[in-house]
Amino acid sequence: MLDLQKLDTRLAQLDHRSRTLPVLQELSAAQAQSTRADEDLVLARTAVADVEREITKADQDVQLVRDRAARNTARLEAGQGNAKELQAMQHELDTLARRQSELEDVELEVMERAETLRAELTELERRRTDLDEKLSGLEDEHARAAGEIDTERSAVVAERAQIAPGLGEDLLALYEEVREQHGGLGAAPLIQRRCGGCQLELTSSDLSRIRTAPEDEVLRCEECRRILVRTAESGL
Ligand SMILES: [Zn+2]
Numbered sequence: 001m002l003d004l005q006k007l008d009t010r011l012a013q014l015d016h017r018s019r020t021l022p023v024l025q026e027l028s029a030a031q032a033q034s035t036r037a038d039e040d041l042v043l044a045r046t047a048v049a050d051v052e053r054e055i056t057k058a059d060q061d062v063q064l065v066r067d068r069a070a071r072n073t074a075r076l077e078a079g080q081g082n083a084k085e086l087q088a089m090q091h092e093l094d095t096l097a098r099r100q101s102e103l104e105d106v107e108l109e110v111m112e113r114a115e116t117l118r119a120e121l122t123e124l125e126r127r128r129t130d131l132d133e134k135l136s137g138l139e140d141e142h143a144r145a146a147g148e149i150d151t152e153r154s155a156v157v158a159e160r161a162q163i164a165p166g167l168g169e170d171l172l173a174l175y176e177e178v179r180e181q182h183g184g185l186g187a188a189p190l191i192q193r194r195c196g197g198c199q200l201e202l203t204s205s206d207l208s209r210i211r212t213a214p215e216d217e218v219l220r221c222e223e224c225r226r227i228l229v230r231t232a233e234s235g236l
Contacts, residue, residue, distance in 0.1 A: 001167060001171070001175070002187060002189055002231075004163055004187070005185065007156050008160070011157070012184045014149050014152060014153050018145075018146055023138055023141045027135075030131065030135050033131055034128075034135060037124065037128050041125065041128060044117065047117050048118055054114075058106050058110050061107075065103060066100060069097065072096070073093065075089060076089055174218065181225075182197065182224065182225075182226060187228075188227070189230075189233075190202070190219075190229065190230055190231065190234040193235045195221040195224060197221060198221060200224075202221075210228075210230065
């Protein structure tokens with residue numbers, strides 16, 4: 001009975017250990033970082049795509065003004081039109097030159113912004129790669145640790161299967177029921193007149209009854225109702 005309890009306690013410990021492996025916390029932290037990194041990446045890629053559209057637009061704006069200025073220059077040089085028209089064209093050329101310079105400033109500013117955004121994107125992609133490596137390392141570590149626990153668990157389960165049937169169905173059912181109600185401890189040794197489960201000392205009347213109880217009688221602690229197992233150290 002106590003051997004079975006020992007194995008069950010060991011199984012509970014193994015379950016607890018597998019749930020509380022330190023690598024699990026690291027893993028969930030890394031997964032959270034990974035999710036954030038993905039979100040940052042989406043934002044950064046969108047920002048780069050947006051700024052690239054801005055560059056195209058700024059390019060086109062500059063080109064339009066350049067084309068128009070080139071047409072005016074050609075007409076001026078060809079001397080097409082009367083003096084008044086030529087004067088107006090010259091005036092427009094001055095305006096276009098100013099406009100072109102403004103648009104080129106805009107284009108430059110957009111290109112600088114694009115450079116910063118592309119650098120940020122590259123940095124985020126590098127971080128994403130680092131995080132992937134870290135994650136897969138942690139997953140390997142977790143698989144190793146979980147594998148060790150599983151191996152030990154299988155051994156304990158096999159050993160349990162060997163000894164459990166020897167206790168008989170009724171005792172086993174009682175044990176499982178009490179274990180369920182008492183946080184995993186269904187059977188406890190009687191040590192120095194104390195219940196190994198609740199640690200309370202048995203009354204002398206209980207002790208004298210236990211002393212005379214048949215070997216195969218299932219004893220229960222009167223306080224906690226756990227199955228009480230007599231041992232050499234029971235103090236009877
Ligand atoms: Zn007890």
